[in-house]
Amino acid sequence: MAAKDHSNIAILKEIAELLNEETEMIPMLNGALSKFLSGTKFETGWIFFIDKKGKSELVVQQNLPEALAYNSCEHLKRGGCWCISRYRNEELKKASNIIECQRIESAIEANVGDHEDITHHATVPLQSGQERFGLLNVASKNTIRFTDEELNLLESVAFQMGSAIKRIYLTNEQQEIALVQERNRLARDLHDSVNQLLFSVTLTARAGIEMSDQQETKETFKEIQQLTQEALTEMRALIWQLRPKGLESGLIEAIKVYAEMLGLKLTVNVAGVIQFPSRVEETLFRITQEALNNIRRHAGVTDAALYINVTATDVLLVVKDEGRGFVVDAHNTIPSMGIQSIKDRAHAIGGSVDWVSEIGKGTELLIRLPY
Structure with missing residues (x-):
């Protein structure tokens, strides 16, 4: 028994060292x-992250039998499950044996591969203090119940994982705060230096128009004034992108103010209650900014429409104009860096982007984001 206890301590020590060294969530959990x-x-295990609405996501899996791994873990990702149900109801407090698992049963019944005699599993919540993150499930061949000692070891590992998950979340939050602070600093610098210089050039060009008697010179100053005014508008838009003033008054209000600053007349239609996590809200705002910038630069119109449809699980954002449009080729090649930026932002939080456009008939951009 003493040798076995020593072995368990050694495992916990190795896992603790790995959890302390890793800074990326998924590699950390995979390694542990x-x-x-x-x-x-x-012999096998998998981890679900479960959000506050009870939505589960399979984030890590190791050594799955063929039946459970089939079609990107299709049967583990869907259907009912006792452990997730108990977790959602806050009835799962410690490591427990699962008498039956509908997900494993459905994989076996589907006859999509060898289940390697994996029929049952143990489960334990991943948490740090009162904050919960998801579930760690483990299983072995020909095993219906695990011993109290095995469950205690599982619980110790889950405790370590929960603490490490919390640490990474806190680190990411600190990085986000530092990023926002740097954006604010850069926005202030741009406003106080470049923005003011451009404004001064605009005033100088206006004075040159009024003071000059030669028409050719007046036209030159007018062109300088126009180009400087356009640069000033671009600079203000850039400052807005760095520091989105107005979000404290709500997403829709911030979007309207930004559209007005660009000189666009924006019609807004909303279905559903707009109440998103901060990351989703900022992503929606940034995507809309980029879409409105594209309309101003390329569409040749000053009218646009915004549609937001909110469901229980996701939000659909549509930005539409009736401007010049562009050709979407057979390979769906991205026509501009603006749309590439929109795709990158949406994909970063698990969203999708699509668009419909035709020369002379405008463009419709469709973004769907989970939350």
Whole structure:
């Protein structure tokens, strides 16, 4: 028994060292689960993250049998599950044996591969203090119940994982705060230096128009004034992108103010209650900014329409204009850096982007984001 206890301590020490060293969430969890499985009688495992609305996401899996791994873990990702149901109801407090798992059963019944005698699993919540993140599930061949000792070890590993998840979340939050502070500093610098210089050039050009008697000179100053005014508008838009003033008054109000600053007449239609996590709200704002910038620069119109449809699980954002449009080729090649930026922002939080455009008939941009 003493040798076995020593072995368990060694496993926990190795896992603790890995969790402390890693800074990326998924590699950290993959590494910790791999070490746990290689040093114990548990043979396979998977981790669900579960958000505050109860939506589960399979984020890590190790050594799954063919039946569970089939079609990108299709059967683990869908259907009912006792452990997730108990987790959502806050009834799962510690490591427990699962008497039956509908997801495993559905994979076996589908006959999509060898299940390697994996029929049951143990589960434990991942949490740090009162903050919960998801579930760690583990299983072994021909095992219906795990011993109290095995469950205690599982619970210790889950505690370590929960603390590490919390640490990474806190680190990411600190990085986000630092990024916002740097954006604000850069926005202030641009406003106080370049923005003011451009404004001064505009005033100088206006004075040159009034003071000059030669028409050719007047036209030159007018062109300088026009170009400087355009540069000033671009600079203000850039400052807005760095520091989105107005979000404190709500997403829709911020979008309207930004459109007005660009000289666009924006019609807004909203269906559903707009109440998003801060990251989703800022992503929606940034995407809309880029879409409105594209309309101002390329569409040749000053009217645009914005549609937001909010459901229980996602939000659909549509930005539409009736301007010049562009050709979408058969390979769906991205026509501008603006749309590439929109795709990158949407994909960063698991969203999707599509667009419909035709020369002379305008463009419709469709963005769907989960939240």
